[in-house]
Amino acid sequence: MSVPVLVWAATVLGLLAVLALDLFVVGRAPHAVSLREAGTWVAAMAALAVAFGLGLSHLAGTAYGGQFFAGWITEYSLSVDNLFVFVIILSRFRVPRDYQHRVLLVGVLVALGLRGVFIGLGSAIVSTFDWVFYLFGAFLVYTAVKLAAGHGAGPAPAREIGLVRFVRRIHPTVDDYHGTALTARVGAVRALTPMALVILAVGAADLLFALDSIPAVFGLTQQPYIVFTANAFALLGLRQLYFLIGGLLDRLVYLSVGLSVVLGFIGLKMIVEALHGSGVENLGPVALPTVSIPFSLGVIVLTLAVTTVLSLTIGQRRAREQACVAGTER
Numbered sequence: 001m002s003v004p005v006l007v008w009a010a011t012v013l014g015l016l017a018v019l020a021l022d023l024f025v026v027g028r029a030p031h032a033v034s035l036r037e038a039g040t041w042v043a044a045m046a047a048l049a050v051a052f053g054l055g056l057s058h059l060a061g062t063a064y065g066g067q068f069f070a071g072w073i074t075e076y077s078l079s080v081d082n083l084f085v086f087v088i089i090l091s092r093f094r095v096p097r098d099y100q101h102r103v104l105l106v107g108v109l110v111a112l113g114l115r116g117v118f119i120g121l122g123s124a125i126v127s128t129f130d131w132v133f134y135l136f137g138a139f140l141v142y143t144a145v146k147l148a149a150g151h152g153a154g155p156a157p158a159r160e161i162g163l164v165r166f167v168r169r170i171h172p173t174v175d176d177y178h179g180t181a182l183t184a185r186v187g188a189v190r191a192l193t194p195m196a197l198v199i200l201a202v203g204a205a206d207l208l209f210a211l212d213s214i215p216a217v218f219g220l221t222q223q224p225y226i227v228f229t230a231n232a233f234a235l236l237g238l239r240q241l242y243f244l245i246g247g248l249l250d251r252l253v254y255l256s257v258g259l260s261v262v263l264g265f266i267g268l269k270m271i272v273e274a275l276h277g278s279g280v281e282n283l284g285p286v287a288l289p290t291v292s293i294p295f296s297l298g299v300i301v302l303t304l305a306v307t308t309v310l311s312l313t314i315g316q317r318r319a320r321e322q323a324c325v326a327g328t329e330r
Contacts, residue, residue, distance in 0.1 A: 003225040038243035045237035066293040067221035071230030078213045079238045093198040102180050104239040107202035115231050123224040133274035136215040140267030148260035163204050219270035258307030
């Protein structure tokens with residue numbers, strides 16, 4: 001798939017236009033995001049992603065369109081799990097509700113730039129070293145096992161807070177928010193505000209998340225254009241998704257299990273495809289399967305649907321039973 005420079009430029013400009021609309025029109029004045037506003041924006045971003053995928057299918061072929069949808073859904077589902085850490089960060093910094101919209105939006109801008117660099121480097125490595133598919137695949141399987149093993153433990157404290165402590169040591173900071181300003185003058189010195197620190201924490205968190213999400217998309221497609229757009233559309237809807245389902249995060253008790261299945265499946269798929277590329281068609285008497293994009297998309301969607309339904313039914317029933325038992329013991 002050869003993508004002309006003009007198409008790349010038009011795509012990036014289009015994404016920046018959407019972000020500019022959000023930053024300078026929707027989020028021009030700090031405000032608390034309502035469920036209606038969040039729901040409208042999430043639906044609009046999903047519709048935009050679907051339209052892009054259908055357009056890609058029409059212009060480049062259904063195979064590439066399928067790769068985009070598989071990558072976008074995978075990225076979006078991984079983003080939901082990442083929202084747990086965002087909740088911790090915003091709570092730890094005591095970000096006023098009116099400012100949370102701006103924090104997440106700037107965090108998305110930073111993340112989009114960083115992921116563009118990551119994708120460029122990853123694409124260069126993948127095109128040069130075939131063995132990296134084995135490394136990516138093994139890493140995804142390892143991540144899946146760790147994620148499944150940690151199910152039920154709750155989200156760990158964000159590791160990126162250590163980066164914030166380091167910044168506090170090397171640069172003056174203030175404790176109070178000054179609106180959405182990133183710096184405030186203290187005497188003759190410009191100090192960083194909590195707004196700057198929380199944006200740094202959110203950006204660092206997303207950088208850590210990219211370490212497993214980007215290899216996951218490379219497991220579905222090796223086209224840099226599709227990897228970038230799948231990440232971009234997932235990030236565009238992430239901020240408002242935070243406000244839409246923030247109250248439901250603690251109810252998605254089996255989400256980590258579903259994500260571990262998705263990551264493990266993509267990791268194994270990547271290893272199998274690497275073996276095919278090396279000329280290995282059989283492992284002993286067992287023929288290596290060829291995993292198609294439609295099949296991959298079906299596995300991803302079905303797994304996430306099942307874990308969501310189980311979370312909202314069986315998981316919540318058990319939570320109520322435990323609450324009743326706790327109340328009885330008191």
